[in-house]
Amino acid sequence: MSRLRTVAGLLGHFLHRQRFFLAPLLLVLLAAAVLLVLTGGLSYVAPFVYAIF
Amino acid sequence: MSAVLGISGGYHDAAAALVVDGVVVAALQEERLSRVKNDPSPPLRAARACLSIGGIAAPDRVVFYENPYARIERVLVSLLRGFPRTFRQFPRAIGAQLGSKLWILDDLAEGLGVPRAKVTFVAHHEAHAASAFYASPYPRAAVLTVDGVGEEAATAIWHGTEQGLREVAHVDYPCSLGLLYAAFTAYLGFAVNEGEYKVMGLAAWGSPRRREELAKVVQLSSDGGYELDLSYFAFHTDTELGFSSKLEALLGPRRPAERPWDLETAEDRAYADVAASLQALLEDALLGLARTARKRTEEECLCLAGGVALNAVANARIAREAGFSRVFVQPAAGDAGGALGAAILGAMKDGAPRPAPMRDAALGVAVDAGEANMLASALGFAVKRVDDRDAEVAGRLSRGEVIAFVDGRCEFGPRALGQRSILADPRAAATRERINRAVKRREPFRPFAPSALAGTELRWYDEPGDDMTRFMTTVRRAKDTTLGAVTHVDGTARLHTVDPESRFGALLSAVERESGIPVVLNTSLNGAGEPICATAADAVAFFAAHAVDALVVEDVVVTRRPS
Structure with missing residues (x-):
């Protein structure tokens, strides 16, 4: 349940910044994120990974 | 009592720092305990070590050094802006963000056993700015933070005053x-x-x-x-x-x-x-x-x-x-220092006073000389305890030996400042070759730094020490080539000035009595690709694998043959 606080924080951030055009994309990706968390996530290592993500 | 734990990590060089009632009690990089160089993973080992040093069962607050929501926004927006060139990166980038990085605050709460409501964040560059300004001896200052990228900003100018830190200007990613x-x-x-x-x-x-x-x-x-x-x-x-x-x-x-x-x-x-x-x-x-x-x-x-x-x-x-x-x-100016800034900002928000200026970087775990004694003996090395450790080290250095030196708590940041160091006589240029090739096994062009007793540096360098030489974060120009092993090809050296009242200062005084100069070559105690040693076990393992003449862990002297 504590992760709901993070979801709320994320949505609150995007609302505050008025990034409404990203809302549909974000909702789809959040659904995918739940699946990723449930399946243990993924990791990726590369030299410039921090520059992009 | 208020105990605030600052955390940085997720990308490189994760760290934890603990501030109790406005006092910086501990700060430590995760790599020192995990033994993975620049370890980016959530620094739970370092956090627990900081809490243990402070005698704190659970912190009142945990502060992460970055806004994970703003980071996701920047990733999303920049990926969309870069489309279609970013097409291949999109699934992995979003997968990494939403699969793991978004949940860092939850992971910290679970890993440290604190309620999620007590885990908050500050902005990346604000944490950097706080780590510099609040560790400095200045009541007011301009603050410049420059790195790869935080949430959005890559560079920021701040104004630090008695009222706090105020952002003056910034440059955003990708201009970094x-x-x-x-x-x-x-x-x-x-x-x-x-x-x-x-x-x-x-x-x-x-x-x-x-x-x-x-x-x-x-x-x-x-x-x-x-x-x-x-x-x-x-x-x-x-x-x-x-x-x-x-x-x-x-x-x-x-x-x-x-x-x-x-x-x-x-x-x-x-x-x-x-x-x-x-x-x-x-x-x-x-x-x-x-x-x-x-x-x-x-x-x-x-x-x-x-x-x-x-x-x-x-x-x-x-x-x-x-x-x-x-x-x-300050010595941990990179991302590791963000943990310190986050902890200080969290503590001050809770009403703690501004910390005292940072005087030394020995904020990590302490070494156990008895453990070094036991491990080295078990491995068949010659081990002895000495009454005058400084005289023993000074004598060995004057005979041209290269010493692995361990004393007290390990340093916070990438610089060896006399707690986890390899020491040698600073004069013969050949010593640099020997340490680069035989001990550190790294590129022959890389320089070593001198540690000099504060107040004596003008005998060799063009300018006196300052607020940065204490932490080896600036350079000085050598007057001549007397100190050949610690003078770079362009005539500069990353000078470290040492407080005469400190334990390392006492060692340099002993070195002066022996050799006439209170200066040593000082480089970090690690092999190629390894983090700097933290514990006695790390130091003994380093000694076993590298061509140094002796290992000195406080009053324990380890050699390969009895001496």
């Missing part, structure tokens, strides 16, 4: 001096996030004759701003390569990573020229930013933070030319 330097690190065949020091060391061997060409890559404006021509770079679209083919068309082909360096060859001298030109460009850019900070804040003192602030050569030039009377850079 940190990523510029990282891209050239990759171009020169070094590992990104690790080889940046090597580029700085290499620069001294070259001439900045490509500086004019680099003006096409980064445009500097008269108001102190800068702009990268992104067509020369790829860090915004490709995670593997930081630069584009256009940069190779401008400067020539990249240097193969696997080829050994030989600066006697014209080819490698040309790469040294590129490094020197990059260094000149970076210094010009930082100088412009620092002058702008001076103009906008009208302060006399400057604090620097962010990974770029670890460029000691640039820091020296800023101190000389930017118009400030004093400049301060």
Whole structure:
């Protein structure tokens, strides 16, 4: 349940910044994120990974 | 009582720091305990070690050094802006963000056993700024933070006063001096996030004759701003390569990573020229930013933070030319220092006073000399306890020995400052060759630093020590070649001045009694690709695997044969 606080924080951030055009994309990706968390996530290592993500 | 734990990590060099009632009690990088160099994983080992040092069962608050929501927003927006070139990165980037990085606050709460409501965050560059300003001895200062990228900002100017920190200006990703330097690190065949020091060391061997060409890559404006021509770079679209083919068309082909360096060859001298030109460009850019900070804040003192602030050569030039009377850079200026800034900001928000100025960096775990004794004996080494440790070390150094030296708590940040060091006589240039090739097993062009008793440095260097030499974050020019092992090819040295009242200062006094000079060669106690040693077990393992003559852990002296 504590992760709901993070979801709320994320949505609150995007609302505050008025990034409404990203809302549909974000909702789809959040659904995918739940699946990723449930399946243990993924990791990726590369030299410039921090520059992009 | 208020105990606030600061956390940095997720990308490189994760760390934890603990502030109790406004006192910085502990600060430690995760790599020192996990033994993974630049370990980016959530620093739960370091956090627990900090809590243990402070005698704290659970912190009142945990503060992460970055806004994970703003980071996701920047990733999403920049991926969409870069479409279709970012198409291949999109699934992995979003997968990493939403699959793990978004949940860092939850992971910290679960890992540390604290309620999620007690885990908060501050902005990345604000954490950097706090780590510099609140660790400095200045009541008011301009603060300049420069790194690869945080949430959005890559560079920021702050004004630190009695009322707090206020952002004055910022430059956003992808115009990043940190990523510029990282891209050239990759171009020169070094590992990104690790080889940046090597580029700085290499620069001294070259001439900045490509500086004019680099003006096409980064445009500097008269108001102190800068702009990268992104067509020369790829860090915004490709995670593997930081630069584009256009940069190779401008400067020539990249240097193969696997080829050994030989600066006697014209080819490698040309790469040294590129490094020197990059260094000149970076210094010009930082100088412009620092002058702008001076103009906008009208302060006399400057604090620097962010990974770029670890460029000691640039820091020296800023101190000389930017118009400030004093400049301060704390030793963990990179992302690890963000943990310290986050902890301080969290504590001050809870009403704690501003911490006392940082006097030394020995904020990590303490060494157990008894454990070193037991482990070294079990491995068949000769072990003895000595009454006068400093005289023992001084005598060995005067006989030309190279000593692995461990004392007290380990340092916070990448610099060895006399707690986890390899020590040697600073005079013979051949000592540098021996340590580079036989002990550290690294490129022969890389320099070593001198540690000198504070107050004596003018015997060898052109200027006295300052707020930065205490933490080895600037350079001085040597007057002559007396200290050949610690003088770089360009005549500079990353001088470390040591308080005579400290334990390391007492050792340098003993060295002076033995050899006539209170100076030692001081380099970090680690082998190639390894983190700096933290525990007695790390130190004994280092001794077993590397060609040093003796290991000294407080009053325990370990040698390969009885002496």
